């Protein structure tokens with residue numbers, strides 16, 4: 001199940017589109033959960049590097065289910081792993097809510 005999910009997330013054209021839209025909107029590609037920006041941290045090697053997460057459960061898509069851009073979230077590798085680390089998977093909002101700030105206290109939002 002996880003494997004199917006991940007291979008769908010590698011579905012290239014949509015991911016490229018998603019990145020292009022985010023770049024145009026924000027001028028950078030940052031994790032939607034924690035704001036991590038690969039370019040800022042790793043320099044050139046990190047340019048346009050970010051993972052894509054499907055916010056809809058694959059089971060609701062069916063074999064030829066269409067994916068919309070809005071069903072994709074850009075996340076860093078850490079957040080992506082955490083989202084899938086346990087069942088039930090986190091939503092982006094769950095992940096944000098769980099995020100513990102650098103000062104060790106839970107973010108209020």
Ligand SMILES: [Zn+2]
Nearest residue numbers: 031034076079
């Ligand atoms: Zn992140």
Ligand SMILES: [Zn+2]
Nearest residue numbers: 009052053054
């Ligand atoms: Zn995912």
